[in-house]
Amino acid sequence: MLNIILGGAPGSGKGTISELISKEYGLEHLSTGDVLRAEIKSGSALGQEIGDLISKGNLVPDAKMIDLLEHFLDGLAPDCKGVIFDGFPRTLQQAKALTEMLARRNMDAVMMDLFAEEQVIIDRLINRGKKSGRADDNLETIKKRLSVYHAETQPVSAYYVGEHKYFYINSNINPDYTFAQIQTIVKLLN
Numbered sequence: 566m567l568n569i570i571l572g573g574a575p576g577s578g579k580g581t582i583s584e585l586i587s588k589e590y591g592l593e594h595l596s597t598g599d600v601l602r603a604e605i606k607s608g609s610a611l612g613q614e615i616g617d618l619i620s621k622g623n624l625v626p627d628a629k630m631i632d633l634l635e636h637f638l639d640g641l642a643p644d645c646k647g648v649i650f651d652g653f654p655r656t657l658q659q660a661k662a663l664t665e666m667l668a669r670r671n672m673d674a675v676m677m678d679l680f681a682e683e684q685v686i687i688d689r690l691i692n693r694g695k696k697s698g699r700a701d702d703n704l705e706t707i708k709k710r711l712s713v714y715h716a717e718t719q720p721v722s723a724y725y726v727g728e729h730k731y732f733y734i735n736s737n738i739n740p741d742y743t744f745a746q747i748q749t750i751v752k753l754l755n
């Protein structure tokens with residue numbers, strides 16, 4: 566099984582690259598952001614609670630996210646070739662919980678961490694916001710999301726470095742270049 570945690574700040578290219586990886590290697594793509602946005606769209610009470618957090622650029626509490634992951638992992642088909650975790654884990658607690666959840670299922674994962682410069686990220690997200698209409702792709706919320714990323718999510722990278730499951734990816738140029746680096750690493754892993 567090939568399980569890839571795609572790390573990186575908002576706007577580093579996780580969504581775009583996940584689609585390329587999932588097509589090339591036939592992996593399941595879990596975007597926690599997409600799952601949460603579907604919950605908001607459904608109009609449920611949980612959706613309303615989550616909607617407030619997301620539109621302000623805050624994270625959804627760890628316990629809810631870890632639950633979501635348990636359900637997702639339980640639903641994987643036995644012949645699943647692997648998973649791309651896009652947007653999870655976003656905190657150290659989520660990362661440690663993921664290690665345990667995977668170990669219980671005889672699975673593990675490597676992190677591929679996408680890096681792009683802050684101005685490149687801001688430009689990408691502002692542009693995406695014009696098309697997607699996402700409530701959190703405006704300058705004020707983007708800045709908040711980046712500060713949450715630096716405070717809460719960046720420690721996750723150090724965690725995977727310590728686990729010897731970490732790969733740095735330059736995502737500053739274009740999707741082809743980003744994807745080529747990932748293909749090289751996947752070859753090395755096989």
Ligand code: AMP
Nearest residue numbers: 597598599619623624625630652653655
């Ligand atoms: P994304 O589509 O990955 O940029 O996620 C959009 C928003 O969903 C984030 O800014 C968070 O508010 C929320 N979210 C997504 N994944 C997680 C997670 N693993 N933990 C907490 N909140 C999350």
